[in-house]
Amino acid sequence: MSLAVTLSRAQEGAAAPQVVVEVHLSGGLPSTSIVGLPEAAVREARDRVRVAIQNTAFEYPSRRITVNLAPAELPKDGGRFDLAIALGILAAGSQVPRERLDDCEFLGELALSGELRPVPGILPALIRARRCGRRIVVPRANAAEAALVGEGDILLADSLAEVCAWLRGQGELASPATADLDTPPHGGPDMRDVRGQHQARRALEIAAAGGHHILLIGPPGTGKTMLAERLPGIMPAMTESEALESCAIRSLAGEPVDPADWRRRPFRAPHHTASGVALVGGGSLPRPGEISLAHNGVLFLDELPEFSRHVLEVLREPLESGQIAISRAARQATFPAEFQLVAAMNPCPCGYQGDPLHECRCTPDQVARYRTKISGPLLDRIDLCVEVPRVPIADLSAPRGPHDDDTATVRKRVVAAREKALMRAGQPNAELSVVNLERDCALPSAEREWLEGVLDKKGASARAYHRILRVARTIADIEGGPGCVEQVHLAEAMHYRRF
Known part of the structure; x- marks a missing residue:
C-alpha cells in the first residue's frame, strides 16, 4: 500500500483547525503535486521537503507523489505543514512505520538541511491538539510556548532525522519544561x-x-x-x-x-x-x-x-x-x-x-x-x-495619607468585589445581561422612581440606564454591607456618567 496519512493544523484566526495530510505514491513520471487550496509557501514545500529528505539520508521516491491537504476548502499557508508532508512521503514509501503516525500531529518548517525551524502562532495548535488527546511534535525553537501548555503530550525535535529515529523506536523526543502556574506576575508600577x-x-x-x-x-x-x-x-x-x-x-x-x-x-x-x-x-x-x-x-x-x-x-x-x-x-x-x-x-x-x-x-x-x-x-x-x-x-x-493605598491593598478590595460578582452571576458586573441585571440590581420603589426621574430629565438612553445600574452594583460590592444597591451607590454611579 502506497498511501499514508499524517495530521497537522492550520491557522484560521484564533482557531487551529485540523488538517489531514494524505500522501499517495503511484506509477508514472516522477513528480510531486500538492492539492487542497495551498498558498504559495505551501506549494513550495515540495522542493523544501525533497531536499530535506535527501539531506537526511533517506530516499526521495522516484514516483508520482500526490499530497492532499484536507479539508480542501480551508486555505493553507506557511511552512507549518513541511514536517507532516515529509513524514507522509517517508511513510508511504515504507521508510518509517505508518502505525506510529496515528495518534500524533506534526508541525514544523523544514530547512534544506533537514533541521526544523519554528512555526509562528503555534500556541493555538498546541492547545487544540492537547484537548483532542493527541501528541504533537513541534520544533525545539517553539519550546517557550510549548512550556505554557504542559509536558507529556508535546514533544520537541531539532530535525527531521530526529523525528524519524523516534518513529522507528531508536530514540526519545524531549518534552518542554512546564511553566510554573503558581508564579505571580512580576511587579509593575505601584x-x-x-x-x-x-x-x-x-x-x-x-x-x-x-x-x-x-x-x-x-x-x-x-x-x-x-x-x-x-x-x-x-x-x-x-x-x-x-x-x-x-x-x-x-x-x-x-x-x-x-x-x-x-x-x-x-x-x-x-x-x-x-x-x-x-x-x-x-x-x-x-x-x-x-x-x-x-x-x-x-x-x-x-x-x-x-x-x-x-x-x-x-x-x-x-x-x-x-x-x-x-x-x-x-x-x-x-x-x-x-x-x-x-x-x-x-x-x-x-x-x-x-x-x-x-x-x-x-x-x-x-x-x-x-x-x-x-x-x-x-x-x-x-x-x-x-x-x-x-x-x-x-x-x-x-x-502619603491614609487613602494612598498601594497596589496590593487596592487589589485585595478589587478581588473581593470581583469574587462577589462571580459567585452571584458567574461574570463581572460590566458583562451582566439585562436578565441578570434585573435580578441582581433590583431596586426598591423609592430608589427606582428617583433614578428614573433623574435619567428622564437628562434624556439618558436605555444603554446608559443599564450601565449606571452595573456601575452601582460594582460600588455596592466594593462597599460590602447587605449587598443591595442603594441610592448612594446610584448617585455615585451617575456622578461618573457623561450624558
Missing part, C-alpha cells in the same frame, strides 16, 4: 506613586472591580497616563485559561511569549496615528490587532480625540461583543477582544480649560469641535468619566 487624585483612584478601583471602561479627562501632566498604567496591577490575576488565551493571541501576532511572566495582564497603548487595521486587525491573511492583543487586559488610548474618527468608530462593536470578525474576499477570521478600555483626553485643544494656573485660549467653537471628535455612541459605551485636575506642587512632596 498605586502609591500616584499623589492626590483620590476621585480618579476611586474610579480606577471601581473599573477594575467591575470590568468597566473609563475615560480620564484633565490638563496635561496631571497623571492620566500614570493612572492607566497602574490599572492592570490592581485587576484580579488571570486564570490559567485566560493567560493561555492572551498568550495565544500574542503568538499569532508573532510577538515573543515569556514563560516567566506569562500571567501578566496585557497593557497595549497604540499611538494616536494607528490605523483602523492596526487597531482591530486585518490584512490579506488576517492578523490580530491591538484590541485583540489587549484581550483580558487593558487597551489605553491616550489623546483620544487625536485618533481618527473612523478608527474610533471601529471600537463600538468590540466593546459590546468582546470579539472582532474580520472578513476579506478569500479569508475570514474571528479574534477575541474582551479588553478594558482606558482612554485619556484633554478638556480642550490647548489642554487648559478649567485650569486655575493657565489661561485657556480656545474658542467655544474650537472646544465643541474637539469634543465632537468622540461620537455619542462611543461615549455612551464608557461607564466612567472622571475629571483629573492639576495636583498642587506641595502635595507632590507631602507625606
